[in-house]
Amino acid sequence: MENATLENPIISVRNLHKWYSGVHALKGVSLDFKPNEAVGLVGDNGAGKSTLINILSGLHTADEGEIQVEGKTVTIANPRDAMDLGIETIYQYNSMVPIMSIARNMFIGREPLKMSFGGIGILDEATMREQSVEAIANVDLHLRSPDALVGELSGGQRQGVAIARAMHFRSKVMILDEPTNHLSVKETTKVIGFVNSLKQQSVTGIFISHNMHHVFACCDRIIAMALGEVVLDKPVGETSIDEVHDLL
Amino acid sequence: MKRLLKLSLQKPELAALLLLVILIGIFQVTSNGYFLSYTNMRGLLGFLPEMALVAVGVTLLMICGEFDLSVGSVFALMPMTMAVLMVAGWGFLPAVAVGLLVCAAIGFINGFLTIKFGIPSFITTLGMLFMARSMTVVISGGFPPRLQMDNIPEQLFIAFVGPSDLLRASFLWFVCFAVFIAFLLGKTNFGNWVRATGGFLPAAQAMGIPTARVKIACFMICSLLAGFAGMIQVLRLGSPLPSIGEGLELQAVAAAVIGGASLFGGIGSILGGVIGATLIRVIDNGMVLSQVDSNWFKFAVGALTILAVVANAWLRKRGRAMKVET
Ligand SMILES: Nc1ncnc2c1ncn2[C@@H]1O[C@H](COP(=O)(O)OP(=O)(O)OP(=O)(O)O)[C@@H](O)[C@H]1O
Ligand SMILES: [Mg+2]
Numbered sequence: 001m002e003n004a005t006l007e008n009p010i011i012s013v014r015n016l017h018k019w020y021s022g023v024h025a026l027k028g029v030s031l032d033f034k035p036n037e038a039v040g041l042v043g044d045n046g047a048g049k050s051t052l053i054n055i056l057s058g059l060h061t062a063d064e065g066e067i068q069v070e071g072k073t074v075t076i077a078n079p080r081d082a083m084d085l086g087i088e089t090i091y092q093y094n095s096m097v098p099i100m101s102i103a104r105n106m107f108i109g110r111e112p113l114k115m116s117f118g119g120i121g122i123l124d125e126a127t128m129r130e131q132s133v134e135a136i137a138n139v140d141l142h143l144r145s146p147d148a149l150v151g152e153l154s155g156g157q158r159q160g161v162a163i164a165r166a167m168h169f170r171s172k173v174m175i176l177d178e179p180t181n182h183l184s185v186k187e188t189t190k191v192i193g194f195v196n197s198l199k200q201q202s203v204t205g206i207f208i209s210h211n212m213h214h215v216f217a218c219c220d221r222i223i224a225m226a227l228g229e230v231v232l233d234k235p236v237g238e239t240s241i242d243e244v245h246d247l248l
Numbered sequence: 249m250k251r252l253l254k255l256s257l258q259k260p261e262l263a264a265l266l267l268l269v270i271l272i273g274i275f276q277v278t279s280n281g282y283f284l285s286y287t288n289m290r291g292l293l294g295f296l297p298e299m300a301l302v303a304v305g306v307t308l309l310m311i312c313g314e315f316d317l318s319v320g321s322v323f324a325l326m327p328m329t330m331a332v333l334m335v336a337g338w339g340f341l342p343a344v345a346v347g348l349l350v351c352a353a354i355g356f357i358n359g360f361l362t363i364k365f366g367i368p369s370f371i372t373t374l375g376m377l378f379m380a381r382s383m384t385v386v387i388s389g390g391f392p393p394r395l396q397m398d399n400i401p402e403q404l405f406i407a408f409v410g411p412s413d414l415l416r417a418s419f420l421w422f423v424c425f426a427v428f429i430a431f432l433l434g435k436t437n438f439g440n441w442v443r444a445t446g447g448f449l450p451a452a453q454a455m456g457i458p459t460a461r462v463k464i465a466c467f468m469i470c471s472l473l474a475g476f477a478g479m480i481q482v483l484r485l486g487s488p489l490p491s492i493g494e495g496l497e498l499q500a501v502a503a504a505v506i507g508g509a510s511l512f513g514g515i516g517s518i519l520g521g522v523i524g525a526t527l528i529r530v531i532d533n534g535m536v537l538s539q540v541d542s543n544w545f546k547f548a549v550g551a552l553t554i555l556a557v558v559a560n561a562w563l564r565k566r567g568r569a570m571k572v573e574t
Binding site: 057058059078079080083089091093094095096097098099100104107108109110111113116120121122123125 | 435438439450457
C-alpha cells in the first residue's frame with residue numbers, strides 16, 4: 001500500500017506537442033515524474049527541454065496533449081497556476097530581480113499582507129524578513145541580512161535563495177533549468193548539494209543541465225531528449241554517461 | 249567608503265538632496281538673502297506642486313520601466329476639457345470628473361498600445377503628445393474660454409492656507425498625493441510588483457505577476473496626476489491656455505533622473521522625483537534672483553541631468569563590483 005502511493009506519479013504528461021511558428025519543438029512527449037525522485041533531463045541544444053518545462057511552469061501552453069498533477073487533469077495557463085499546483089521553477093537568470101532585496105524577492109507575487117483591499121494591501125515586512133531568514137537557513141545558506149540586494153549575491157547564492165523560496169512555499173515539484181550554467185566549481189557543488197537535499201524534504205526535482213557529471217551526481221533517473229522526443233528514460237544505475245552521450 | 253556607496257545605492261535621492269541644500273545656500277547668498285524670504289518662498293511653493301505632481305507620476309512610471317512623453321499635453325487637455333464643459337453650463341465637479349476620466353483613458357491607451365504591440369512607450373507617448381495637444385487646441389475652439397471663478401471652490405485648490413498663508417491649498421494636495429504614491433510604492437504588494445516589473449521583467453513574469461496590468465495602472469496614475477496638476481495651474485491662472493505644459497514632459501523626466509531614477513526601470517524613489525522637481529524650480533527661481541541671464545536655465549537643468557545619470561551609472565558599477573560575503 002505504502003509502495004503503491006509512492007509509485008503514483010505526481011506529474012504525468014501525455015502526448016505533448018508544441019509548435020513555434022513552423023518549428024515542431026515537442027513531438028508527442030509522454031512522461032511520468034514520481035514523488036520524491038530527482039530526475040535529470042538532458043539533451044542537445046534545441047532538444048526541447050526548456051519548452052517542456054516552460055509548459056509545466058506556465059510560461060507557455062502546449063498546443064496538444066494533457067497534463068495531470070496527482071492524478072487530476074489540469075490546465076496550466078500562467079505561472080501562477082503552476083505555483084498554486086506546487087510546481088516551482090528556477091531559471092539561470094529569470095528567477096530574481098537583482099535590484100530588490102532578498103526579503104522582497106522571496107515573496108514577489110505572494111506577499112504576506114497586514115490588510116488588503118481588492119487584492120492590494122500593506123506588506124507585512126517583519127514577517128517577510130523573518131521568514132526569509134528562516135527559509136534561507138533551512139537550505140544551509142548563510143547570508144548576513146535579508147535586506148541585501150540580490151544583485152550583490154554570487155550566482156550560486158542566488159540559486160540558493162531561489163531554492164529557499166521554492167521550499168518555503170512548499171513546492172511539490174521543483175524544476176531547475178540549467179541552474180549551474182556559468183557557475184564556478186565551488187558554487188556548482190553547492191547547487192548540486194541543494195538538489196540532493198530536495199529528496200530529504202520529499203520534493204520532486206527536475207534538473208536540466210548540459211553537464212552529464214552534474215546530472216549523474218544528483219539524480220535518480222535520467223531522461224534524454226533529442227529533437228523534441230524522449231530518446232532515453234532509465235534509472236541512473238542502469239545507464240552511464242557514455243550511453244547517454246552516444247545517444248545524443 | 250563602502251557604506252557610503254551602499255547608502256547612495258539604496259537611497260539614490262541623497263545626492264540630489266545634498267545638491268539642493270548647497271544650491272539653496274548659494275542662491276541665498278547671491279540674492280542677498282532674498283531667496284529664503286517669505287515672499288519668495290510663498291511664490292516658489294505656490295508653483296512647485298504643479299510640476300512636482302507631474303514628476304511624481306513620471307517617476308513612478310519610470311520605476312515601472314516605462315516612459316510618458318504625453319504628460320505635458322495631458323496637463324493642458326484636462327483643464328481645457330473642464331473649462332469647455334463649464335462654459336457649456338456644467339458644474340465644477342462633473343467637469344473635473346470628466347476631465348480626469350479623459351486622463352485615465354489616455355493613460356490606459358498609452359499602456360495598452362505599448363504592451364499590446366510591444367512598442368517602446370517612448371514612441372506611443374510621443375504620438376500621444378501630439379494627439380492630446382491637438383485635441384486641446386481643437387476643443388478650445390481657437391480662443392481660450394474664461395473660467396467663471398465664482399463657480400470654483402478656490403479655497404479647495406489654490407487659496408493660500410497654513411501658517412501665515414505661506415502655502416497654497418494645492419501644496420497640500422501635492423503632499424497628499426506624493427505621500428500616497430510613495431506609500432503605494434514602498435509599503436504595498438502593488439509597489440513590490442511595480443519594482444519587480446521595472447527591475448527585471450522576465451522574473452516578474454515568471455513569478456506570476458500581472459505585469460501588463462501593473463504597467464497600465466502606472467500609465468493611468470501618471471496621466472491622472474499630470475491632468476490634476478494642469479487643473480491646478482489653470483485654476484491659479486484663471487484661464488486655460490492651450491499651450492500650457494509644453495516641454496513639461498522633459499522637465500519631469502529630468503526631475504526623475506536627477507532624483508536618482510534609472511532609465512532602465514526598477515531604481516528610483518518618489519521622494520527623489522520630488523527633490524528633482526524642487527531642484528529644477530529652485531534653479532529657475534534662484535537664477536532669476538541672482539540676475540543670471542535666464543537663458544542659462546535650460547543649460548543648468550540639462551547639465552544636471554547628465555551629471556546625475558553619469559554619477560548614478562558610476563555608483564551602480566562600483567556597487568556591482570561589491571559582493572556580500574557568505
Ligand atoms: N520562443 C520560441 N520561439 C520560437 N522557437 C522557439 C522558442 N523557444 C524555443 N524554440 C525552438 O524550439 C526548439 C526547442 O527549444 P528549447 O529551448 O526547448 O531547447 P532546449 O533543449 O532547452 O535547448 P538548450 O539546451 O539550448 O536550452 C528549438 O528549435 C528552438 O529554436
Ligand atoms: Mg533550454
